[in-house]
Amino acid sequence: MSNSAIWFADYADFIPDFDAFCNSLYVEPTCCLRVNTLRTTPAILTDILRQENYCVQPSQLSEDLLLVEKLTHPGTLRGALMGYYHSQALTSALASLALDPQPGELICDLCAAPGSKTSHMAQLMRDQGLIVANDRHGKRLSMLEFNLKRLGITNTVTTCYPGQSFPLRHKFQRVLVDAPCSGEGNYRWDQKGRLRHRLRSSSNLPQVQKQLLVRGFDLLAPGGTLIYATCTYNPAENESVIQSLLETRPATLEPISHNLPHASGLKTWKANTYDERMQHCWRLYPHTSHSVGFFLARIRAGYTASGDPQLF
Amino acid sequence: MPDIQRQAILSYFETRFGIPSHTFDPFDLFDRGKIYGLLSRLASAEAIASLRLQNAGLPILRKMPTHLKPTTAAIQRFGPQATKHIVNMTADQMQVLLRTGLIAYDSVLQPGYVILQQDGHVLGCGLVTPGQLRSLIPKWLVKHQRLAEYNEGTP
Numbered sequence: 014m015s016n017s018a019i020w021f022a023d024y025a026d027f028i029p030d031f032d033a034f035c036n037s038l039y040v041e042p043t044c045c046l047r048v049n050t051l052r053t054t055p056a057i058l059t060d061i062l063r064q065e066n067y068c069v070q071p072s073q074l075s076e077d078l079l080l081v082e083k084l085t086h087p088g089t090l091r092g093a094l095m096g097y098y099h100s101q102a103l104t105s106a107l108a109s110l111a112l113d114p115q116p117g118e119l120i121c122d123l124c125a126a127p128g129s130k131t132s133h134m135a136q137l138m139r140d141q142g143l144i145v146a147n148d149r150h151g152k153r154l155s156m157l158e159f160n161l162k163r164l165g166i167t168n169t170v171t172t173c174y175p176g177q178s179f180p181l182r183h184k185f186q187r188v189l190v191d192a193p194c195s196g197e198g199n200y201r202w203d204q205k206g207r208l209r210h211r212l213r214s215s216s217n218l219p220q221v222q223k224q225l226l227v228r229g230f231d232l233l234a235p236g237g238t239l240i241y242a243t244c245t246y247n248p249a250e251n252e253s254v255i256q257s258l259l260e261t262r263p264a265t266l267e268p269i270s271h272n273l274p275h276a277s278g279l280k281t282w283k284a285n286t287y288d289e290r291m292q293h294c295w296r297l298y299p300h301t302s303h304s305v306g307f308f309l310a311r312i313r314a315g316y317t318a319s320g321d322p323q324l325f
Numbered sequence: 326m327p328d329i330q331r332q333a334i335l336s337y338f339e340t341r342f343g344i345p346s347h348t349f350d351p352f353d354l355f356d357r358g359k360i361y362g363l364l365s366r367l368a369s370a371e372a373i374a375s376l377r378l379q380n381a382g383l384p385i386l387r388k389m390p391t392h393l394k395p396t397t398a399a400i401q402r403f404g405p406q407a408t409k410h411i412v413n414m415t416a417d418q419m420q421v422l423l424r425t426g427l428i429a430y431d432s433v434l435q436p437g438y439v440i441l442q443q444d445g446h447v448l449g450c451g452l453v454t455p456g457q458l459r460s461l462i463p464k465w466l467v468k469h470q471r472l473a474e475y476n477e478g479t480p
Binding site: 086088090094096097116117140141159167170172174182 | 351352362363364365366367368369371372373375376377378379380381382383384396398401402443446447448449462465466467469470471
């Protein structure tokens with residue numbers, strides 16, 4: 014049994030084709046570059062990369078996401094200096110796409126650093142409107158601000174509140190809760206079987222995640238949309254957190270309509286039974302998405318789908 | 326910020342670089358201590374006023390004791406619309422400039438800030454002085470770049 018199979022043995026029952034999953038953790042995913050559409054176009058960046066002899070293909074998710082073979086240090090290319098792209102995992106980019114922010118809207122990114130999703134949302138909004146990018150950690154906020162400057166974004170302000178107590182004075186049309194998590198989706202093993210990229214875990218993560226999700230939901234205008242995202246497989250940090258929201262708030266889980274191989278959210282795990290609507294959540298695995306592991310849930314404020322969200 | 330003051334500040338870009346003033350129509354200009362910055366005009370002012378902000382928008386001009394200095398972010402974002410004070414460089418010349426920070430440069434350009442371009446792509450801000458061209462691209466942006474060793478005689 015491989016080291017990855019031992020590490021993730023608890024999840025063998027629900028991860029499809031578990032052997033392929035374990036094997037995929039010994040391979041680095043193809044580098045994904047998100048084109049900074051505020052500066053350039055996919056065609057121009059593709060041309061620049063091909064001139065440097067890289068094999069480039071658009072991803073199936075979006076033409077703005079380019080898959081570049083054998084690019085191990087994307088920060089070393091001239092395009093990085095010019096702010097033409099941002100290196101971001103394909104599955105991570107799905108969070109902003111699923112939130113679908115529109116130009117002119119008011120958006121809250123509750124756990125924003127280091128800013129990959131914030132800057133992606135700014136692009137999708139064509140740099141119009143306002144994103145409040147919050148992170149409780151000052152040092153991480155500096156990384157976020159660095160990325161926003163590098164990519165030339167004007168529609169974002171940064172704040173440094175603990176996400177769980179972000180002020181409720183204003184309602185937002187869309188909220189992103191990219192919660193701190195155990196990061197299992199990023200785990201990789203090298204050829205000697207040593208674990209790399211392991212994040213430090215904390216036993217109270219699910220509690221923190223539940224508080225962040227509730228606060229994110231309470232920040233939504235009626236009919237507003239929230240994306241809850243983690244880069245972990247652990248159901249205690251995913252379905253259990255969503256279940257807790259469904260039991261305490263008038264929330265609706267909505268389908269995600271994008272083109273990337275995924276599995277549905279779980280309906281049971283160990284002694285837990287989850288809401289039927291959990292099927293709308295997406296579980297993304299490295300062996301099927303060819304990216305890092307991710308979990309996404311799209312949530313609407315209110316019990317039924319309504320028209321555009323109204324701001325107070 | 327009053328319109329007259331806004332126009333006076335933003336006219337810097339038109340005067341020095343030929344960037345049309347309407348380029349900045351979608352943005353509000355704000356004064357934040359040592360810098361002027363841009364924020365999307367569609368940003369909710371009420372939301373901004375109700376929060377304790379760490380930072381806002383994109384810094385575009387730094388206030389120096391005697392003049393204004395454009396930021397790299399501003400040059401990269403709006404530089405493609407410039408029509409003057411542009412220095413076009415080859416890949417080799419740019420490589421040397423990024424590595425050494427300063428090259429000999431004879432130019433008919435009026436001394437002052439310039440836009441550094443390579444193959445039609447804007448890299449950042451430079452400073453032309455008589456006989457010299459200095460890169461003002463921040464070191465933190467350059468440090469990860471793949472730069473070949475500098476050889477005497479490299480163009």
